[in-house]
Amino acid sequence: MTSNRRQSKRCYVYVALPGQTQLVTAARFELANGIGRFVYGRSYLARKDAVEIDPVELKLGKGQFETAMLNGVFGALRDASPDYWGRLVIERAMGSVQLDEIDYLLQSADDRAGALAFGHNEKPPPPKRDFNKTLKLTELQQTALALLDEKKFARGAGAQQVEKLMLLGTSMGGARPKAVVEDRSGLWIAKFNKPQDKWNNARVEHAMLELARRCGITSAESKTVRVGDRDALLVKRFDRDKTRKGYLRARMVSALTLLRAEDTPESKRNWSYPALAEELRRVCAAPGDAARELFRRMCFNALISNTDDHPRNHAIIARDRAWQLSPAYDLTPAPTIGMERDLAMTVGDFGRRATAQNLLSQCRRFLLTYEEASAIVAEMQEIVRSEWYGVARAAKVTMRDCDKIRNALENEGFSFVAEAA
Ligand SMILES: Nc1ncnc2c1ncn2[C@@H]1O[C@H](COP(=O)(O)OP(=O)(O)OP(=O)(O)O)[C@@H](O)[C@H]1O
Numbered sequence: 303m304t305s306n307r308r309q310s311k312r313c314y315v316y317v318a319l320p321g322q323t324q325l326v327t328a329a330r331f332e333l334a335n336g337i338g339r340f341v342y343g344r345s346y347l348a349r350k351d352a353v354e355i356d357p358v359e360l361k362l363g364k365g366q367f368e369t370a371m372l373n374g375v376f377g378a379l380r381d382a383s384p385d386y387w388g389r390l391v392i393e394r395a396m397g398s399v400q401l402d403e404i405d406y407l408l409q410s411a412d413d414r415a416g417a418l419a420f421g422h423n424e425k426p427p428p429p430k431r432d433f434n435k436t437l438k439l440t441e442l443q444q445t446a447l448a449l450l451d452e453k454k455f456a457r458g459a460g461a462q463q464v465e466k467l468m469l470l471g472t473s474m475g476g477a478r479p480k481a482v483v484e485d486r487s488g489l490w491i492a493k494f495n496k497p498q499d500k501w502n503n504a505r506v507e508h509a510m511l512e513l514a515r516r517c518g519i520t521s522a523e524s525k526t527v528r529v530g531d532r533d534a535l536l537v538k539r540f541d542r543d544k545t546r547k548g549y550l551r552a553r554m555v556s557a558l559t560l561l562r563a564e565d566t567p568e569s570k571r572n573w574s575y576p577a578l579a580e581e582l583r584r585v586c587a588a589p590g591d592a593a594r595e596l597f598r599r600m601c602f603n604a605l606i607s608n609t610d611d612h613p614r615n616h617a618i619i620a621r622d623r624a625w626q627l628s629p630a631y632d633l634t635p636a637p638t639i640g641m642e643r644d645l646a647m648t649v650g651d652f653g654r655r656a657t658a659q660n661l662l663s664q665c666r667r668f669l670l671t672y673e674e675a676s677a678i679v680a681e682m683q684e685i686v687r688s689e690w691y692g693v694a695r696a697a698k699v700t701m702r703d704c705d706k707i708r709n710a711l712e713n714e715g716f717s718f719v720a721e722a723a
Pocket residue numbers: 387415474475476477478479491522537538539540541610614615617631632
């Protein structure tokens with residue numbers, strides 16, 4: 303192993319403290335043979351305004367934290383690391399170079415979700431100031447869609463292409479092509495429609511975020527914009543607040559981390575809404591509100607057949623010391639052939655089944671009585687039934703696309719009653 307390679311196994315972890323736009327050095331992270339080691343710096347711990355990186359594994363404290371989970375990458379660091387899309391960008395840019403987890407952390411752009419940043423130097427770099435402007439969307443979309451075509455970027459891209467690729471930003475999670483863009487109001491995530499999409503995803507997701515609001519859920523602000531001959535969805539970043547001095551950053555931790563779970567098939571049995579409700583009750587400043595809001599989100603996902611509701615599609619954020627559920631994001635209906643559908647996470651006594659009976663079966667863990675939970679389910683069912691079409695049409699979803707997603711939203715299986723589990 304070269305010394306260069308050895309060096310790339312360690313990095314410093316920087317954080318933007320509440321109310322501040324500059325980064326400070328918080329900790330050192332080392333990864334060796336699948337074991338991750340994390341130590342908060344002494345001077346960081348001595349600060350009165352020091353905050354924990356996450357409320358589960360990396361609470362503020364002296365000594366070394368160790369993990370063998372997730373190939374040694376602590377959940378909160380993995381949350382700040384690129385996901386399928388960002389990794390694809392980096393891989394296309396770097397060609398066939400073998401990359402490890404620390405490489406991905408260090409290679410990814412500093413517009414990542416949350417308040418963390420990473421680097422080799424003890425002193426943090428100045429915060430990024432230059433973001434893609436919304437005006438660049440056409441070019442970004444072109445690059446993003448070209449990137450999906452393996453042939454166009456096979457065997458590493460040329461220098462000019464790399465430059466273009468890196469403009470996409472690499473560190474926001476998720477699988478869909480996306481880029482971070484800025485306008486006068488702040489930062490947005492642009493999610494691009496793909497040529498092979500079955501319907502206009504941008505408009506449908508925008509409609510679902512609005513429908514969720516009608517159901518009493520706090521969801522991310524969004525809008526659709528025309529980019530070339532397509533639509534893109536712009537979702538306002540809830541982890542960045544624009545100020546005159548730069549951006550304030552909220553810390554952000556996914557539900558995957560809260561559940562101490564992984565993204566592997568074996569770990570899926572730990573993906574559970576009731577368990578997540580209990581974690582929220584433990585870490586959030588307003589535990590009852592968070593648990594009840596999660597109940598609504600679970601119910602909404604069942605009502606719109608959002609079967610891609612995996613734990614990275616839920617998160618908590620902290621703008622100051624206190625943690626709270628983030629606004630809802632990534633809400634997409636998935637029509638199925640049969641009427642029975644399963645969410646990605648356990649719902650209740652009947653596993654992942656998306657039925658009212660299952661939603662109600664463990665409602666107390668969400669701090670709701672059976673009567674309260676039943677009233678919420680009935681109210682939301684009625685709102686989705688009577689309003690989805692109007693909301694979709696107002697979001698300019700075509701009648702044809704409405705027909706394609708109808709089965710997900712007019713979901714008869716929701717009322718099925720099963721024999722006792
Ligand atoms: N409005 C937002 N503000 C800040 N971070 C966000 C916001 N929306 C999403 N994120 C972060 O970006 C990630 C990717 O976003 P999103 O889930 O919408 O993308 P996706 O590609 O559709 O995901 P998936 O792979 O689940 O389909 C999320 O997991 C979350 O960490």
